[in-house]
Amino acid sequence: DQQVKQNSPSLSVQEGRISILNCDYTNSMFDYFLWYKKYPAEGPTFLISISSIKDKNEDGRFTVFLNKSAKHLSLHIVPSQPGDSAVYFCAARAWGGKLTFGQGTILTVHP
Amino acid sequence: ETGVTQSPTHLIKTRGQQVTLRCSSQSGHNTVSWYQQALGQGPQFIFQYYREEENGRGNFPPRFSGLQFPNYSSELNVNALELDDSALYLCASSPGPASGGLGTDTQYFGPGTRLTVL
Numbered sequence: 001d002q003q004v005k006q007n008s009p010s011l012s013v014q015e016g017r018i019s020i021l022n023c024d025y026t027n028s029m030f031d032y033f034l035w036y037k038k039y040p041a042e043g044p045t046f047l048i049s050i051s052s053i054k055d056k057n058e059d060g061r062f063t064v065f066l067n068k069s070a071k072h073l074s075l076h077i078v079p080s081q082p083g084d085s086a087v088y089f090c091a092a093r094a095w096g097g098k099l100t101f102g103q104g105t106i107l108t109v110h111p
Numbered sequence: 112e113t114g115v116t117q118s119p120t121h122l123i124k125t126r127g128q129q130v131t132l133r134c135s136s137q138s139g140h141n142t143v144s145w146y147q148q149a150l151g152q153g154p155q156f157i158f159q160y161y162r163e164e165e166n167g168r169g170n171f172p173p174r175f176s177g178l179q180f181p182n183y184s185s186e187l188n189v190n191a192l193e194l195d196d197s198a199l200y201l202c203a204s205s206p207g208p209a210s211g212g213l214g215t216d217t218q219y220f221g222p223g224t225r226l227t228v229l
């Protein structure tokens with residue numbers, strides 16, 4: 001039972017354009033959502049998070065949107081840069097600290 | 112500020128053996144969580160330790176066990192290794208366990224230990 005799904009295995013974007021990564025979840029008990037970026041041979045790096053009481057959180061080029069009624073969140077990166085090329089994971093947390101991760105989306109930003 | 116560190120970086124074991132992986136948490140963090148990431152998948156929660164006690168466990172058999180020490184570092188032990196245990200094992204530390212959605216317990220990951228079981 002995949003409670004957190006990232007349905008796009010990969011995304012290719014031109015440098016300077018917007019990257020939109022999507023994530024859907026099924027568990028209504030999730031109260032906190034995070035995005036991580038992962039380079040090969042490294043652990044996931046925390047990017048941005050959002051509480052379930054908000055619908056938007058912004059940090060520089062990164063914005064996360066949460067649509068609770070649709071159980072959907074998205075990460076917008078604008079403008080995209082080649083250094084943003086990595087695997088992006090969304091994660092969701094229910095009470096207790098356990099993070100449930102999606103399968104990841106490989107983002108490639110072309111110069 | 113020192114981040115999360117893990118050792119060893121890589122490890123090769125044979126089926127049936129036992130393995131111990133180690134993690135040092137980030138300074139000021141008292142909670143450690145362990146995850147298993149198989150190839151092409153997202154990390155899967157194994158368990159979490161808070162103040163030296165297990166504070167939640169995922170869907171992993173009892174041969175996966177752990178410890179947390181007074182300095183908040185942690186070990187993951189896996190007995191009777193199976194081929195499917197081959198994966199990247201990630202440790203994450205946080206300032207505390209879940210705190211009701213306020214975001215103060217964001218988990219920060221180490222680089223992982225790549226375990227190969229032959």
